[in-house]
Amino acid sequence: MINTIPTNSVRFILLILFQVLVLNNANLTPLNITPFVFILFIILLPFETPSWFLLVAAFLMGFVLDIFSDELGKFAFSLVLIAFARPTVLRLLSSRDGYRKKTLPNLQDYGLKWFFKYSIIMILIHNISFYFLEAFQLKYLLVTFARIILNSTFTVILIILLQFFAVNKRYS
Amino acid sequence: MQNLFNFILRYHFVLLFLALEITSITLIVSTNQEKERVLLSSANDVSGYFYSHFNFITEYLSLVEMNEALSKENAQYRNSFVSAYKSNIVLKQEIIDNEYEQQYYYISARVINNSINRLHNYITLDKGKKAGIEVGMAVVTGDGIVGVVRDVSENYASVISLLNTKLGVSVKLKKNGYFGSASWSGTDYSSLSVKEIPNHVPIIIGDTIITSGYSTIFPEGILVGTINKFDQEQGSNFYNISVKLSTNFKTLSYVYVIGDLLKTERNELETVEE
Numbered sequence: 001m002i003n004t005i006p007t008n009s010v011r012f013i014l015l016i017l018f019q020v021l022v023l024n025n026a027n028l029t030p031l032n033i034t035p036f037v038f039i040l041f042i043i044l045l046p047f048e049t050p051s052w053f054l055l056v057a058a059f060l061m062g063f064v065l066d067i068f069s070d071e072l073g074k075f076a077f078s079l080v081l082i083a084f085a086r087p088t089v090l091r092l093l094s095s096r097d098g099y100r101k102k103t104l105p106n107l108q109d110y111g112l113k114w115f116f117k118y119s120i121i122m123i124l125i126h127n128i129s130f131y132f133l134e135a136f137q138l139k140y141l142l143v144t145f146a147r148i149i150l151n152s153t154f155t156v157i158l159i160i161l162l163q164f165f166a167v168n169k170r171y172s
Numbered sequence: 173m174q175n176l177f178n179f180i181l182r183y184h185f186v187l188l189f190l191a192l193e194i195t196s197i198t199l200i201v202s203t204n205q206e207k208e209r210v211l212l213s214s215a216n217d218v219s220g221y222f223y224s225h226f227n228f229i230t231e232y233l234s235l236v237e238m239n240e241a242l243s244k245e246n247a248q249y250r251n252s253f254v255s256a257y258k259s260n261i262v263l264k265q266e267i268i269d270n271e272y273e274q275q276y277y278y279i280s281a282r283v284i285n286n287s288i289n290r291l292h293n294y295i296t297l298d299k300g301k302k303a304g305i306e307v308g309m310a311v312v313t314g315d316g317i318v319g320v321v322r323d324v325s326e327n328y329a330s331v332i333s334l335l336n337t338k339l340g341v342s343v344k345l346k347k348n349g350y351f352g353s354a355s356w357s358g359t360d361y362s363s364l365s366v367k368e369i370p371n372h373v374p375i376i377i378g379d380t381i382i383t384s385g386y387s388t389i390f391p392e393g394i395l396v397g398t399i400n401k402f403d404q405e406q407g408s409n410f411y412n413i414s415v416k417l418s419t420n421f422k423t424l425s426y427v428y429v430i431g432d433l434l435k436t437e438r439n440e441l442e443t444v445e446e
Binding site: 074 | 185188202218289291292330
């Protein structure tokens with residue numbers, strides 16, 4: 001538990017760099033969707049993270065991403081929203097005896113099925129909030145829905161792939 | 173007082189959540205309003221600095237296209253040089269030219285950040301106030317139009333891309349001058365939709381669309397693209413036209429910012445008229 005802070009700080013920086021420098025420049029899919037890999041940071045914070053810290057960290061990350069996207073506030077709003085929802089989501093998904101000590105909310109400790117459910121809920125909340133803030137009107141309703149669904153699909157695939165990568169690294 | 177502390181302590185999660193969300197909404201609203209620029213400008217300097225140092229990663233990948241475009245443009249300029257023409261003048265006289273006055277000047281800039289995957293896309297350039305760029309200037313490439321400068325800091329400029337649903341451009345048909353307005357529909361980065369061209373005007377697929385020059389931003393006659401699809405809505409007097417953009421926004425690397433020396437004069441006159 002001692003190395004929680006350095007690990008998460010490094011993850012914070014690496015995910016932002018990966019998003020801004022690589023993913024934002026890769027327009028591979030229809031409608032030019034960019035997967036939002038940075039959500040992984042909020043997803044992977046330890047269970048014991050103080051609730052106020054969740055919110056502050058989410059806001060900070062959102063603000064940095066906003067600066068790089070030329071319009072302030074949208075990432076900050078959406079990330080704070082999922083940070084607020086996280087304790088509730090975790091409570092809803094917990095098994096009868098709750099979460100074990102010394103574990104993290106990741107694929108390695110709780111399995112693919114649980115992690116998929118957990119991450120897709122978080123990603124959907126984030127994307128619905130983000131894309132509706134971006135459109136700001138109902139004129140683009142169809143495009144907005146298409147973007148939400150496409151983006152969530154690609155993001156969840158990427159996040160799970162990254163998790164497998166991290167798991168392999170730890171055991172080898 | 174004790175009660176207040178207890179209240180804050182007990183509901184700190186919800187209170188902090190509300191405070192942060194209200195801050196975010198304030199930020200969203202203030203960037204949407206066109207006046208409050210202070211925060212965004214300094215943010216521009218931060219992200220601009222960062223992008224200009226890491227831009228080589230993506231720039232390296234598009235070097236081939238960049239070279240091709242530049243050499244094509246060079247050829248164009250060489251063709252218009254005096255040295256490319258045979259002189260027929262026998263006696264040369266000094267002429268004081270009153271008939272022509274320079275109106276537009278061009279500043280070249282490099283694109284250091286560009287997005288095409290959002291509803292509101294922006295471009296960052298590596299030149300700003302120091303190079304003479306001002307808010308409201310037009311941005312073009314050799315191929316066609318790109319956008320309008322929205323914000324400048326000392327060394328960087330942020331440009332509203334044509335691929336931004338907030339931006340509308342006044343355009344016209346090259347062959348007969350009928351004008352309409354062009355805006356992006358939010359999905360395809362290579363096409364634009366043009367509205368307000370009446371349906372009695374004969375048009376065919378392949379017709380050229382250029383800027384009209386009716387707004388003070390774009391000079392007249394800059395290429396926008398060619399018509400690739402059009403139809404008439406039931407009960408409407410106007411065409412729905414889809415235009416294939418001549419600028420390739422995916423490989424944008426060098427652009428020109430156009431300044432208008434007579435802009436203030438024209439604006440003053442036009443506001444007096446109102």
